[in-house]
Amino acid sequence: MTATSRRPRSKPTALQKEPTGIPGFDEITRGGVPQGRPTLICGTAGAGKTLFAMEFLVRGATQFNEPGVFISFEESDQELATNVASLNFDLNELVAEKKLVLDYVFIERSEIEETGEYDLEGLFLRLDHAINSIGAKRIVLDTLEALFSSLSNEAIIRAELRRLFRWLKEKGVTAVITCERGNGTLTRYGLEEYVADCVILLDNRVQNQISTRRMRIVKYRGTSHGTNEYPFFIDERGFSVLPITSLGLTHRAPTERISSGIQRLDTMLSGEGFYRGSSILVSGTAGTGKSTLAAHFVEAACSRGERALIFAFEESQDQIIRNMRSVGIELEKFVRKDLLKFHNSRPSAFGLEVHLAMIHKVITEFNPHLVVVDPITNFLAVGNDVETKSMLTRLIDFLKVRQITAMFTSLTSATTLIEDSEVGVSSLMDAWLLVKGIESNGERNRGLYILKARGIAHSNQVREFVLTDHGIELIDAYIGSDGVLMGSARSSQLAREKAAEIERRLASAQKERELRRKQELYEAQLIALKNQYESERDAILRDLDEEKKRLELANAQRLEIARLRRADNSRNNDVNIQENGAKKARKGTAR
Amino acid sequence: MKASPRKPSRRATNGHSPEVNDGELNRWNLRLYVAGQTPRSLTAFKNLKDICEEYLKGQYHIEVIDLMENPTLARGDQILAIPTLVRKLPQPIRKIIGDLSNTERVLVGLDIQPR
Numbered sequence: 287m288t289a290t291s292r293r294p295r296s297k298p299t300a301l302q303k304e305p306t307g308i309p310g311f312d313e314i315t316r317g318g319v320p321q322g323r324p325t326l327i328c329g330t331a332g333a334g335k336t337l338f339a340m341e342f343l344v345r346g347a348t349q350f351n352e353p354g355v356f357i358s359f360e361e362s363d364q365e366l367a368t369n370v371a372s373l374n375f376d377l378n379e380l381v382a383e384k385k386l387v388l389d390y391v392f393i394e395r396s397e398i399e400e401t402g403e404y405d406l407e408g409l410f411l412r413l414d415h416a417i418n419s420i421g422a423k424r425i426v427l428d429t430l431e432a433l434f435s436s437l438s439n440e441a442i443i444r445a446e447l448r449r450l451f452r453w454l455k456e457k458g459v460t461a462v463i464t465c466e467r468g469n470g471t472l473t474r475y476g477l478e479e480y481v482a483d484c485v486i487l488l489d490n491r492v493q494n495q496i497s498t499r500r501m502r503i504v505k506y507r508g509t510s511h512g513t514n515e516y517p518f519f520i521d522e523r524g525f526s527v528l529p530i531t532s533l534g535l536t537h538r539a540p541t542e543r544i545s546s547g548i549q550r551l552d553t554m555l556s557g558e559g560f561y562r563g564s565s566i567l568v569s570g571t572a573g574t575g576k577s578t579l580a581a582h583f584v585e586a587a588c589s590r591g592e593r594a595l596i597f598a599f600e601e602s603q604d605q606i607i608r609n610m611r612s613v614g615i616e617l618e619k620f621v622r623k624d625l626l627k628f629h630n631s632r633p634s635a636f637g638l639e640v641h642l643a644m645i646h647k648v649i650t651e652f653n654p655h656l657v658v659v660d661p662i663t664n665f666l667a668v669g670n671d672v673e674t675k676s677m678l679t680r681l682i683d684f685l686k687v688r689q690i691t692a693m694f695t696s697l698t699s700a701t702t703l704i705e706d707s708e709v710g711v712s713s714l715m716d717a718w719l720l721v722k723g724i725e726s727n728g729e730r731n732r733g734l735y736i737l738k739a740r741g742i743a744h745s746n747q748v749r750e751f752v753l754t755d756h757g758i759e760l761i762d763a764y765i766g767s768d769g770v771l772m773g774s775a776r777s778s779q780l781a782r783e784k785a786a787e788i789e790r791r792l793a794s795a796q797k798e799r800e801l802r803r804k805q806e807l808y809e810a811q812l813i814a815l816k817n818q819y820e821s822e823r824d825a826i827l828r829d830l831d832e833e834k835k836r837l838e839l840a841n842a843q844r845l846e847i848a849r850l851r852r853a854d855n856s857r858n859n860d861v862n863i864q865e866n867g868a869k870k871a872r873k874g875t876a877r
Numbered sequence: 878m879k880a881s882p883r884k885p886s887r888r889a890t891n892g893h894s895p896e897v898n899d900g901e902l903n904r905w906n907l908r909l910y911v912a913g914q915t916p917r918s919l920t921a922f923k924n925l926k927d928i929c930e931e932y933l934k935g936q937y938h939i940e941v942i943d944l945m946e947n948p949t950l951a952r953g954d955q956i957l958a959i960p961t962l963v964r965k966l967p968q969p970i971r972k973i974i975g976d977l978s979n980t981e982r983v984l985v986g987l988d989i990q991p992r
Contacts (some may be wrong), residue, residue: 389952391955391957397972398971398972398973399971399972399973399982399983399985400975401974401975401976401977401978401979401982401983402975402976402979403978404917404958404959404960404961404974404975404976405917406958407912407944407958408951408957408961409957411912411944411948411951412948412951412957415948415949415951433957436957437957437958
């Protein structure tokens with residue numbers, strides 16, 4: 287439809303398309319089969335041609351209110367009704383409602399003789415009558431080529447077929463014609479020469495004992511269409527075609543972050559956890575706790591009131607619930623609240639395409655916020671790397687468009703490099719957690735690190751990953767001079783460190799005490815010195831004092847002697863002596 | 878069981894002369910399906926009439942059904958080709974399609990003449 291509307295300059299009578307209502311088919315043909323024109327469905331026996339044609343009619347009648355005519359050359363009305371009853375198509379009811387006409391055209395070769403000229407006007411009249419009786423818009427001719435085996439005059443048949451297709455176009459009914467695939471050709475009798483508008487090939491291939499149905503649009507005149515081989519499958523709801531990359535990379539990217547359910551892991555992811563709608567890969571060797579990590583994530587989602595869906599390919603629902611209970615994750619209550627659903631199956635039960643289609647179907651029905659696929663590596667048992675990757679690509683595309691957060695676990699073999707063993711899907715993932723068993727000192731410990739987390743600043747540190755009875759705990763691994771230590775090595779190292787620290791603390795206390803003692807010592811010495819100084823000083827001062835007194839005494843004695851001798855100027859003799867000296871000095875200068 | 882009703886017809890053809898049996902007008906019940914008065918239909922009817930007159934005189938009954946008028950009847954006898962001659966009686970049902978221009982083949986087709 288879009289392809290036609292994009293060309294406004296072309297003639298207004300652009301090709302109109304008739305939706306088939308078959309899931310996926312209208313997507314790859316961008317609208318359905320050409321309206322008012324015949325479409326050829328060819329394929330080998332058992333490829334699903336009749337079913338496709340029938341579904342085209344049934345869906346036309348039920349979904350688009352377009353009555354249809356089914357002209358069968360191979361099966362009787364009742365056989366047809368029985369065959370498709372298993373797909374929940376009630377043909378008899380549609381016939382009663384005048385939405386469907388079944389006409390069984392049967393030619394018994396043995397009772398027919400041909401002589402002279404004839405035409406197939408009888409068939410035309412039957413078609414015409416059937417179409418007019420209910421105002422049909424759609425018609426199916428199921429294995430028209432049966433005509434070639436019933437009638438011998440091929441020239442007449444070919445001429446009449448040419449006329450038939452012209453006539454159908456004139457009638458304006460959308461026709462689907464099924465054809466058996468020939469040896470090296472699309473159809474056994476070259477019908478594609480007449481039906482040149484749209485040719486669709488159905489195929490059913492068996493690989494490793496698992497069959498996969500595929501569909502390809504060989505030709506679709508006047509429109510663009512997907513050219514790949516698209517896997518399809520048939521289940522109790524009929525046809526489903528799975529467009530491999532019909533969605534492309536146009537999905538929106540939410541900025542909302544959601545918790546992983548493990549606080550320390552959220553912290554490693556800059557404190558907020560993963561982006562909603564992102565795809566998270568958890569890989570690790572056997573028994574490293576991948577499923578437990580996923581269970582935490584599920585628990586966190588369900589606790590927020592979101593719906594989660596677990597696709598388990600290894601364990602049953604009960605087993606998972608029991609095992610998770612042992613690490614303190616209670617899932618059963620969420621199952622009862624209808625927030626959590628399990629979908630358990632063995633990978634080898636179906637081909638990849640059927641798995642994918644089932645996943646699609648279950649997701650569409652349950653409409654979850656979170657999907658866990660545990661583990662994706664098991665698909666390798668069913669398909670090869672390329673197929674598995676293509677399947678996962680489609681699955682991730684599908685989930686992204688719906689903004690469903692997805693966690694995939696992946697089992698890696700201990701002997702291969704992690705980069706090799708991710709089914710080649712790591713590039714599709716937004717976040718990649720690695721849980722690694724680390725063996726040392728005769729024990730096995732788990733280490734977790736974030737290999738990548740698109741758009742999230744994340745820790746580059748290895749955390750020790752411990753499963754406790756209350757879930758997963760992440761512990762800082764010991765990183766010191768002896769390398770990374772985990773488990774008992776970590777705790778013994780920590781104990782050693784503690785002892786050393788106590789020792790250090792004791793030693794420094796000792797030193798402090800010593801210092802204090804020294805200080806006291808010096809202070810004592812200082813006081814002693816001061817005392818000594820003071821006593822010495824006192825002695826000296828005392829001496830000086832005595833000397834002075836002695837001098838005064840001497841003077842006094844001298845004056846006394848002088849007085850006794852009745853000398854002049856006796857009063858101030860010693861003063862005079864001093865003054866005389868001063869006068870003499872003054873006289874000397876005056877001179 | 879289906880072989881026994883054939884026997885009288887063989888005997889009839891062996892003599893190469895039509896034995897007229899009263900009350901056996903319905904021994905040969907033939908239906909000719911046509912679609913409108915096309916030249917081919919008219920040719921077929923004329924050819925049939927000639928053959929019956931020559932080989933089955935007095936024993937046959939021809940019913941012409943125009944599917945243009947009664948398209949629903951095409952379903953009952955599984956008619957695709959036009960014109961189609963259906964031998965309703967004697968059993969089993971046999972069909973001859975075409976304009977019946979080849980008398981030999983019509984006789985074989987109707988089991989009037991052995992194959």
